[in-house]
Amino acid sequence: MILTRIAIGIGLLFIVSVVIFGATELLPGDLATQLLGQSATPETVAALREQLGLNDPAAMRYWNWLTGALSGDFGVSLANNRPISELISARLGNTLFLALYAAALAVPISLILGVLAALWRNTVFDRVANAGALSAISFPEFFVAYILILWLAQTGLFPSMVRINPTTTFVDRIYMSFLPALTLTLVVTAHMMRMTRAAIINLMASPYIEMARLKGMSPLRIVLRHALPNALAPIINVIALNLAYLITGVVVVEVVFVYPGLGQLMVDSVSNRDIAVVQAVALIFAAAYVALNLLADVLSTITNPRLMHRR
Amino acid sequence: MSFFLWVVLGLAVLFAVAAGLRAVARTTLTGSARTLANDMPLTAAFGILVILIYAFVAIATPVLAPFPEREIVGTQFEAWSAEHPLGTDRIGRDMLSRLIYGARNTVGIAFATTALAFIVGSVLGIWAALTGGWVDQILSRFVDALMAIPALIFSLLLLTIFGTSITALILVIASVDATRVYRLARAVAQGIVVMDYVEAAQLRGERSWYLIRREILPNAMAPLVAEFGLRFCFVFLAISSLSFLGLGIKPPTADWGSMVRDNATLITFGDVTPLLPAGCIALLTVAVNFVVDWQLYRASGLKE
Amino acid sequence: MSGRGVKVDRLTPRSTRGCKIRTLPPNIGMYYKHAENCVAQDIPCRDVNAGFGDIPDLSDPTATGMGSKENGRKIMNNRVIRSWTGDVSRRGVLKGAAAVGAAGLILPGMSGAARAQSRGGTFRAGIGHGSTTDGYDPGLWDNLYAQVFAAARHNQLIEVGSDGQLVPEMAESWETDDGSSWVFRIRQGVTFHSGKDLTVDDVVASINHHRGDDSTSAVKSLLDAITDVRADGQNVIVTLEAPNADLPYLMTDYHIPIMPAVDGRIDPNSTDGVGGYIVESFEPGVQASLTRNPDYWKSDRAWFDRVELLSILDPAARLNALITGEVHVIDQVDPATIGMLEGRGVARILSIPGNAHYVFPMDSREAPYSDNNVRLALKYALDRQAMVDVILGGHGAVSNDNPIGPANRYFNTEMEQKTYDPDRAQFYLREAGLDSLDVTLAVADAAFSGAVDAGAMFSETARAAGINLTVNRVPNDGYWDNVWMKEPFCASYWGGRAVEDHMFTTAYASGAAWNDSFWEQERFNELLVAARSEVNEELRREMYHEMQEIVSFEGSVIIPMNNNYVMAVANDVGTPERISANWNLDGFRCVERWWMA
């Protein structure tokens, strides 16, 4: 089953690469005109196109890129000749670090809040947590970020921007990346918390929960031991979805905190029509999405005895 | 700080009015409307009140707004005064009027976008669930592929290609959102397709369109409506994120996302100007979700 | 005070003698067009650099004659305009350079300015540009980030001083006999960061990088007129196909740093230079770290021990970075926040007026813009002062549809200043036989920061004049490709030119590549050619004044304002009394010229 899913995933990546390539082809202008700007004369543009290999037909460029990518060579950035793998690897590390950091904050918080809200549903706690979480996702991300900067950075608690370089220590990274991670936490917590709460409440009407109550179990035990394990599949899925978001959808936070992640790279490369980089980053994003979904499915399967232990 | 006091006070008043209206509804209404009112938690009443106010503002915009949407009526960043209750914006337009027009534009565009996304996404999703086989496979894989591309970046790409007219904006965000709706609609429909009444209709020899329209869609409405509420809010946020990246609703059309964006640097100095449009977005989001929660609760309650 | 330690005896201005020096400015404005203004967004700041490539050939035989157009407003037909002979060579030895009109600004009472220069400290600049596609290849540098980064690690043949004077850098001196063959004497004893000694071959290779058929350099066309560059002992001899008195100015272009040659070519991906700082690390679009070059040949420059250049595209993030002390200087301060920022007391604002200006070009070939009355109507239909106040936050000056700025020598201050006058606008509309007018203005903040707001303001004021001006905001991305010079009425920006001729030649001469209003006026074109060779200062002034009048009242551009370069500098950084008006961030050289106070 996992093998089929992997095969499907690879198929998806292929579609994604075609879609992205097609879309970048449709963009007005190309790398040569972008690089030369208005100093472009037909002559220099032609020379640059030739040098960059932009004169080949689209299909051929795609084919060249595909064969290269399949053999593990993503090529060099057309704009500054740096190997794409080198260009991306540091930023991928940063992106993953931030995503995991935010997830490390958000997942426990949202699980705990979700469980408590389900346990004390329709109480003041439930409503406040719910309204709070909703408000947090109701504000645009950059707005949340600016507010956090106003409160936590201008007071000198945390830096307002992330200056990390290869020599930054882990502890410093944690400290410096706190505000972006917190922003993202606020953004994703609501979704996960609400899903946890809903999944648990959804199960609270099941006969086996009634059974547990009739066995005299405490409410906390019922939620944790009887409801939660059965609610894991949707919770895992929503966590996977949000992790995918944390990896792929954080351009805005990257911009505000000057965080050197993949999102900014992707947006830059789109603007510059640096198609090789766009493709590579898009594939990384898509692969992260596919892999997380696959992981979620596998975890859902593992945590579901009905699927794990066949008759 | 007094600004926050005002906000808290305003919310309290809204809650109080909502509670009052609910009480009135409970005593005056009859029949199922009354049951509805009886059933309604305070949060939902609050949500409905807020939505009604927004709808009213959006419809009655020209009457309510003291100044035209785009007219420069003062100097830059005037303070709050009797003439300009919320001051003026960075080029001297009346902030209150802009906010009121923003309600119409933002809500209207978000509504159109979400509606389009829902029509396309749910019809395709239900169709895929109903038909199964290769139709389902192809559609689902394609949607999966689109979903694997980050929404914001994909919208950005498409908007760059197609330009940022309001039509393009609606179409692009709708098509990106439709993938999410498709997924949900398909999942919901898969639960409905196995129901006996759908089988009965199939046995009767009904065509797909009838099955989608009459048998499946009405029964998939509850989760779809709930999702509609959430998506509606996400569309706001998507538009404001796009504004952040320089694509979005075109000025001088007032839209809350762009208004937050335009004044964002002021947050750095703790200025409240950008808070107003952001607060408008947030209030509506919370209100819509309160109602959605209530509807979901009712839907699940009635299933028992 | 910057270059004072160097021998500058050859730098005496010669223009007063009337010799025909085309005082081409170093700050050929369009460099900045996009880079300056694209608000930190997803849109990469890229070069729209003009270079110098479109300077008409000095020996252009078509540039003769004069005449008048019937519809010329107040053209002084009675003036005698001497036709230009096209001969530079007879002028004999030409040494040094001319003063450039655009002088720097002396800033009185600047808190950091008076403090003594001292070594040490780490200087961090938050620059609102920079892209992941930035590279080392000098031919492709296209934004402020790349420019400042380059100025930190490289020197050029010639520097433009804070006061606008040419200052020798890698060239100790330069001279020409005929304007066609130039001899640059290369400084001895300078070493690259790598330890290699600077040789004339390095200079030759550095120039040649931008020449040749396979060159992809943005300044390739600029250097097209060079037919040969060769080493001769300690000198580099540059030969032009026709005389050009302004070659030294060309050599100040930031695209042409001196880099080490290997087998006669420079390695475009090398960071090696002779500049004040050595590159430690560089992450495109993020940051660069540099340390002081201990062997830097200039003893009174490069004060900091360490420099970090950070690319911070988001204006609010830049502000925050400055307020929280993460960086010491930021560029492009949002005018709306200047007052509040000053109130914080952590930084001071440097507002440097220059010739940079915002433009709304109209395609004069297309109706309704083909009718000068319509153009005049539009020119009276906007409130320039309000725009300066709102869009620039007061950091700029009202312009009179005049591409020539107050820093130019022949700036015409005698023209009647157009003001917002709806009645007059309506009068011109009626003159054009129109009751009302519908026009669409394409804007994007890529054109200039605040262009969208400016459009909205224009639209508002125009309505009172019976002009229905629709603002069409277009995407920042691709603005210069898809909108500018494509839409009949749009927003644009010029960095300004310190020298009148170049401004006019670039954007107003008939058939010029960037004549973005596609405007043609016979009298103007005659004057333009004639003025180049006019030796009589008074006549020349008159000619330029007349040209300005023609552009202002008959031209097809609306120029509402001249904008300042606005920077915010932390209080603990010292800045010279005079900040270069030449380019942003002290002519890109803040890293070299500023110090920790």
Place this chain on the structure above:
Amino acid sequence: MDNEVLLKIEGLRIEGRSGDEWSEIVKGVDLTLRKGEVLGLIGESGAGKSTVGLAAMGFARDGCRISGGTIEFDGIDLRVTPEATRRDLRGKRIAYVAQSAAASFNPAHKLIDQYCEAPVMHGVMPRDQAERDAIDLYRRMQLPDPEEIGFRYPHQVSGGQLQRAMTAMAMACRPDLIIFDEPTTALDVTTQIEVLAAIRDVVRQFDTAAIYITHDLAVVAQAADRIKVLLRGEEVETAETYKMLEAPKEDYTKSLWAVRSFTREEQPPGEGTPVVSVRNVTAAYGMVNVLEDVSFDIHAGRTVAVVGESGSGKSTTARVITGLLPPKSGEVLFDGEPLPPALKGRSREQLRQCQMIYQMADTALNPKLTLRQLIGRPAQMYLGLDGTALEDRVRELLDLIELDPAVYIDRLPGELSGGQKQRIGIARALAAEPKLIICDEVTSALDQIVQEGILKLLNKLQEDFGLAYMFITHDLATVRAIADEVVVMQQGRVIEKGTKSEMFAPPHEPYTDLLLSSVPEMDPDWLTCLLEKRAAAGG
């Protein structure tokens, strides 16, 4: 028998909420239970049996509340005692066995973990002892492989075994009282016996008091010492089991007893071309054959009952006939003409001729359509009716199924009772004017009195319109009532087929025999006798 009173409920009132309004669903029920006594609680759906049963644990479901009366368990008033005390009693001294063990076992945990939970959490015994105890009880409950079965997950164990495991779990703390809430209702008849026997034995062994809730008199007769009959939240009568069976006092009770009165005369064997002829059909889901070589005929005006336990292939046969599952081999003839195997290949006319009525009227009727739309659609579609003709036809059909058109025509299914819904299903099938109606367990979800009405209606319609019925059921009483011919299926094969009279008279195939003999009878000793008989035969 110990006479000490264990549970005493007086004047119990329970309210249920709909919207914001509370309505009484239990209206003053008294109940006394002595130690070791088994009380049968009987009634139709909506009688409040389960609600009373749960109230005996001091428990009310969400949306319900105990509004009056006292519930005294062993001297403790469960209504006023703190929640902690109640919680301590539950599972330890009062245990509960739910109707659907499959749903009431937590799918995430192994059986034995769930078994041990109550004893360990209530501090009755440590985990290892509880495990040993569990295995012992599993053995007593005659579960196969008692050492290992506890280490399986619920989904790995069959329904009958789960029900026994649940009973074992209820016994874990050796409670004084167990509430059995319809413990055998969801099971096949043959399994029901085993579970019933196991429950009875273990309750007797430990001398546990029990409340046995069911709607099936014959079942309760086997287990209970006393029987209490409830109707709409009120007690009808209470009596010792023997007395109750022999001489019910109240009319309602009598009517319960008389339910099986309807029987249809067996029609003479059909002649000529059968309406439907199933010929050597083999069908499969994926690779697994679910039908093997199935053949039978249905003639016009006759009812063929297809009988078998769950998984025997009854419904699959219906799916083959309707075209939902094209057979691997074999064919289906309609009026002598072969039907295209797949639904898509069939003409509208062919579709019209064969209609279907489903077991669960709830899921078979689109809840969002009114009766007018539901019934009108086939008439509109197949017969091209519209406007007033359609309206008249719908009214006519509603009349036929004995629902007043004026009242019901614009209602939604959700506003109808179970029996009424099933009638709508019938009307919808009828609207197509078919020759054959497939009835898939149409009565099994209904109360017995309602069942009776449906069967009578179907019978009348058959007489009026000469319909052929294929009647899928597992309930032999229904078969007895309505069938002309019987087809017995087991594991995808036809075991036996013949006329009703043949089938209900010996000799039988062994499986048919097992099936027939497992139907509970209204005799308190029936189970004991049957088990003895079977033991003798097996031994």
